[in-house]
Amino acid sequence: MVWPFRILAEHFRFSNSQIFKLIMSLSNEYIKQKLSEKFGEQVLGFEESYGMLSFEAPKEMNLKVMNFLFDSDDLKFRFLTDLCAVHYPDQKGKEIAVVYHLHNLEDNVRLRFKVFTDVGKPDVYTATGLFSSANWMERETYDFYGVNFIGHPNLKRILNVDEMDYFPMRKEFPLEDQSRIDKDDEMFGRGGTLGFGTEKTGHGTLIESDKGNIGGEIV
Amino acid sequence: MSEQHIKLPEGSIEKTTTTLNLGPTHPATHGVMQNILELDGERIVSTEQTIGYIHRAFEKIAERRPLYQITPLTDRLNYCSSPINNMGWHLTCEKLLGVKTPKRVDYLRIIIMELARISDHLICNSIVGVDSGAYTGFLYVMQYRELIYEIYEEICGSRLTTNIGRIGGFERNFNDIAFQKIEKFLKEYPDVQREFEKLFTRNRIFMERTIGAGPISAERALNYGFTGPNLRAAGVDFDVRTQNPYSSYEDFDFKVPVGTTGDCYDRFLVRNEEIWQSLSLIEQAYKKVQDFKGADAEIYHADVPEYYLPDKKDVYTKMEALIWHFKIIMGEIDMPKGEVYNSVEGANGELGFYLVSDGSRTPYRLHFRRPCFIYYQAYEELTKGAMLSDAIIVMSSLNLIAGEMDG
Numbered sequence: 001m002v003w004p005f006r007i008l009a010e011h012f013r014f015s016n017s018q019i020f021k022l023i024m025s026l027s028n029e030y031i032k033q034k035l036s037e038k039f040g041e042q043v044l045g046f047e048e049s050y051g052m053l054s055f056e057a058p059k060e061m062n063l064k065v066m067n068f069l070f071d072s073d074d075l076k077f078r079f080l081t082d083l084c085a086v087h088y089p090d091q092k093g094k095e096i097a098v099v100y101h102l103h104n105l106e107d108n109v110r111l112r113f114k115v116f117t118d119v120g121k122p123d124v125y126t127a128t129g130l131f132s133s134a135n136w137m138e139r140e141t142y143d144f145y146g147v148n149f150i151g152h153p154n155l156k157r158i159l160n161v162d163e164m165d166y167f168p169m170r171k172e173f174p175l176e177d178q179s180r181i182d183k184d185d186e187m188f189g190r191g192g193t194l195g196f197g198t199e200k201t202g203h204g205t206l207i208e209s210d211k212g213n214i215g216g217e218i219v
Numbered sequence: 220m221s222e223q224h225i226k227l228p229e230g231s232i233e234k235t236t237t238t239l240n241l242g243p244t245h246p247a248t249h250g251v252m253q254n255i256l257e258l259d260g261e262r263i264v265s266t267e268q269t270i271g272y273i274h275r276a277f278e279k280i281a282e283r284r285p286l287y288q289i290t291p292l293t294d295r296l297n298y299c300s301s302p303i304n305n306m307g308w309h310l311t312c313e314k315l316l317g318v319k320t321p322k323r324v325d326y327l328r329i330i331i332m333e334l335a336r337i338s339d340h341l342i343c344n345s346i347v348g349v350d351s352g353a354y355t356g357f358l359y360v361m362q363y364r365e366l367i368y369e370i371y372e373e374i375c376g377s378r379l380t381t382n383i384g385r386i387g388g389f390e391r392n393f394n395d396i397a398f399q400k401i402e403k404f405l406k407e408y409p410d411v412q413r414e415f416e417k418l419f420t421r422n423r424i425f426m427e428r429t430i431g432a433g434p435i436s437a438e439r440a441l442n443y444g445f446t447g448p449n450l451r452a453a454g455v456d457f458d459v460r461t462q463n464p465y466s467s468y469e470d471f472d473f474k475v476p477v478g479t480t481g482d483c484y485d486r487f488l489v490r491n492e493e494i495w496q497s498l499s500l501i502e503q504a505y506k507k508v509q510d511f512k513g514a515d516a517e518i519y520h521a522d523v524p525e526y527y528l529p530d531k532k533d534v535y536t537k538m539e540a541l542i543w544h545f546k547i548i549m550g551e552i553d554m555p556k557g558e559v560y561n562s563v564e565g566a567n568g569e570l571g572f573y574l575v576s577d578g579s580r581t582p583y584r585l586h587f588r589r590p591c592f593i594y595y596q597a598y599e600e601l602t603k604g605a606m607l608s609d610a611i612i613v614m615s616s617l618n619l620i621a622g623e624m625d626g
Contacts, residue, residue: 050314050559079441082560082571084586101560101573101588105441105455108462112560133444136596144278159271159625168279175283 026074026107028053034075038068045114052110059115062098063125069102069111070130077102077111080127083137085145087119089171095119096145100127117147119170126152144169236264239607243272247611249346250621254598254610261607266599270592274625281585285550286312286526287386289585294380296589297623300339300566301381302331302371307563310465311572312386312526315559320521323511324388325467327519329504330401331374331383332466332563333497337408338367339566340448340490340497343618347487348419350615351428356418363411366404373397387527388520398505405502412498416491429483433601433613440481443597446590447568449617452489453481459564466563471503483616525552550580567591567618591623 069077082101094116146167242253251272345357476492478485533540556578562571571588
């Protein structure tokens with residue numbers, strides 16, 4: 001395969017006109033039209049937020065859509081920038097969104113597309129066949145959201161400990177309320193039995209026998 | 220094998236390879252990460268990386284913090300170039316809020332970001348030297364990283380985890396000492412960089428150690444999600460600064476260096492050349508900043524009363540300023556609803572922030588695209604079949620920062 005990039009041994013000098021040309025050559029409108037032609041009603045929810053085209057696809061279609069975007073001669077979305085998940089507990093049946101950020105490096109266009117899945121059965125096809133970079137990103141997504149990427153070569157936790165039995169980034173695990181007082185967390189200044197900083201041990205406080213000496217008076 | 224000399228205990232499996240545990244706290248990993256190498260003699264058969272030793276759940280913590288309190292979290296991603304992370308985060312917030320920053324702020328930001336890039340590349344390149352047995356370069360350039368840290372100190376008061384700038388600009392104008400120090404750096408550093416390059420670039424031992432170590436083709440590098448100097452060393456001229464210019468990078472003239480083979484030597488050269496380009500960028504930005512005269516020279520932030528703390532003088536004398544101060548500090552500002560992805564060219568590659576806001580006071584979801592995390596998975600492919608000594612040098616030339624990897 002001939003890689004379509006300018007591979008230069010020397011330096012590449014960029015100019016503003018070049019950038020302008022790169023930005024203008026592939027419009028969001030055109031991508032939208034191509035996708036609608038190919039997939040019809042199945043791709044939906046097109047919107048343009050802050051200049052980036054965003055759309056949804058059914059979760060069974062994620063590989064088909066990505067393959068189409070990858071292989072198509074004028075779309076060429078061949079760089080996976082980012083892959084992550086978002087949890088929406090209130091959307092019944094489509095609680096977890098897997099979000100892909102793709103980048104066409106030649107025309108310098110980015111797009112975002114999402115597939116939604118049920119939190120009870122979060123099965124999504126893996127993108128590792130297409131992008132090697134998806135490997136760890138999917139492991140991370142599994143680690144934090146429990147998305148089961150079907151066909152992934154090595155789907156196990158990556159940043160958390162292997163023994164963890166829940167998916168911590170889901171919304172049902174809120175961060176601890178910092179004002180709680182029921183927890184024995186004395187090293188961080190809350191509660192406790194050893195009583196650092198209290199009168200019991202005398203750290204920085206007066207102990208009983210010295211109390212008479214306040215103000216330097218000798219009793 | 221003709222004869223078994225050593226009697227293995229019954230039930231044990233005869234193994235022809237050696238397992239070597241490199242890390243998590245090995246001095247050569249320069250960070251907390253583990254590599255389990257399977258060696259056949261000195262050749263690497265396979266590698267398994269374990270990461271996550273300093274995972275601090277920043278994405279989760281960020282879900283309960285107002286925007287300005289997330290900046291200190293970004294410091295701790297790539298802690299060799301915190302200012303770039305800070306600026307990236309501010310730019311993301313500004314994109315979400317629709318804030319337009321004045322030109323002077325953009326130029327001041329570029330000075331800071333390029334200084335950070337130099338200090339990051341310095342560390343990486345000099346560490347490549349250390350790992351190939353040349354300590355001198357490392358000790359020599361450390362003095363000049365110190366100078367960069369002093370500039371940060373003048374601007375924001377801290378050195379490593381900088382928390383520099385605010386949404387909309389800087390917390391205060393650069394003082395004269397900061398400008399003097401930048402001038403001093405611009406004057407003194409080129410000689411140092413030249414000497415540093417003289418120590419390494421045509422050094423026979425260094426070349427033998429790095430040429431052909433850990434090469435990657437452009438195609439594989441892209442497939443592995445490489446960005447930044449590592450991708451450019453493989454021959455792809457992708458740089459966020461030129462492709463999606465932010466913070467007025469389009470006003471500047473600079474080159475994007477590229478390599479050909481993507482091996483350690485090319486990565487080293489690309490980083491060195493980027494240091495020169497950064498120096499030229501700082502010089503240009505410094506000149507442009509000096510062109511602002513009179514009242515223009517006092518501009519150091521955009522007008523964003525909802526997110527930018529008012530002057531202390533006003534807080535003590537005016538009711539409105541006091542209210543805004545209180546609301547900002549307590550994080551009582553609702554942000555607009557929307558999804559935004561913004562990226563900057565970090566020292567290691569494309570540092571992206573994917574921010575989902577549901578219109579409340581804290582992000583609904585924040586995801587960091589951490590370049591280190593993404594390209595470290597190529598390590599196995601880079602080192603397969605190489606010598607054990609290459610494993611170390613490939614690791615340092617990829618510039619793996621555990622803080623960024625683990626997030």
